[in-house]
Amino acid sequence: MAKKTKTKQLQAQGTKSAEGMHACPSCDSSLVQPANWHEQGDGAWSVELRCPECAWWGRDVYSQSEVDTYDEELDRGGQELIEDLRSLTRANMEEEASRFAMALASDSILPEDF
Numbered sequence: 001m002a003k004k005t006k007t008k009q010l011q012a013q014g015t016k017s018a019e020g021m022h023a024c025p026s027c028d029s030s031l032v033q034p035a036n037w038h039e040q041g042d043g044a045w046s047v048e049l050r051c052p053e054c055a056w057w058g059r060d061v062y063s064q065s066e067v068d069t070y071d072e073e074l075d076r077g078g079q080e081l082i083e084d085l086r087s088l089t090r091a092n093m094e095e096e097a098s099r100f101a102m103a104l105a106s107d108s109i110l111p112e113d114f
Helices: 064-105
Strands: 033-041 044-050 057-063
Touching: 033 064, 044 064, 057 064
Parallel strands: none
Antiparallel strands: 033 044, 044 057
């Protein structure tokens, strides 16, 4: 018996956001992600995009310069995520160290805790 698979429905084809590939034409989110892509030749790329905020899916053909600009935006977003992760990690470690120091100062930590 053949296995049934769920297929996604593209909501739009030929709908580009004026803001660029990173912007959703449906909800204006700037978090649009690439789902699939392939080169069509002559510097054109067929790219399937999805918006994680409104569940919009779209496919269109983009020029190499549009894809390059989108790639730079994805890199910038990735760098922003890394910076946020570092900041959160530092804040969590500072809070943990502060609680540990308070526990030491109040003799709340005993040798058998280790």
